[in-house]
Amino acid sequence: MEKVKKLASENGVMVFSKSSCCLCYAVSILLREVGANAYVHELDHDSEGKEMEKALIKMGCNPSVPALFIGGKLIGGTNEIMSLHLKGSLLQLLNPYISSDHL
Template sequence: MDKIRDLAGKKAAGIFTKSSCCMCHSIKTLFYELGASPAIHELDKDPEGREMERALRALGSNPTVPAVFVGGRYVGSAKDIISFHVDGSLKQMLKDAKAIWF
């Protein structure tokens, strides 16, 4: 869990993903389109990926990826992020965390 917190807090936005996950790709694309440049942590390419996946599950991320952090705080998985985007609150979250400026 400590590694998750450390990685999640290094940038204003971070996404824990797997390279083969289509929803992970969609969420990353959404962040890029909003002007954010999130830290991407691909669990299937990290030697500690399985341990981090267990930690994300314990944190409440189900499914475990994508797991999105904004301002160092876990904000949800794909369905949560899409809901935040639809209601307009995702952009404000990113602004508040200084992940985007406009």
């Protein structure tokens, strides 16, 4: 749990992901398209990935990935991300983290 919280607090836009997850890929592409500089952490490439996945589930992410954190706060998984995006709220949350050349 500590590593998840540490990474989320150190990176403005943080996505916990798995390299084989197509929804994780879609979320990463969405964030890139809107200009957010997201740090993507692949759990399947981390020796502590299984423990981190369990921590994400305890935090309320089910399934565990993708899990989006903005400003250290858990936003949620694919359903929450897409719902916010369709309502136009995701960009408001991401605005402080969107690169200036994308505006």
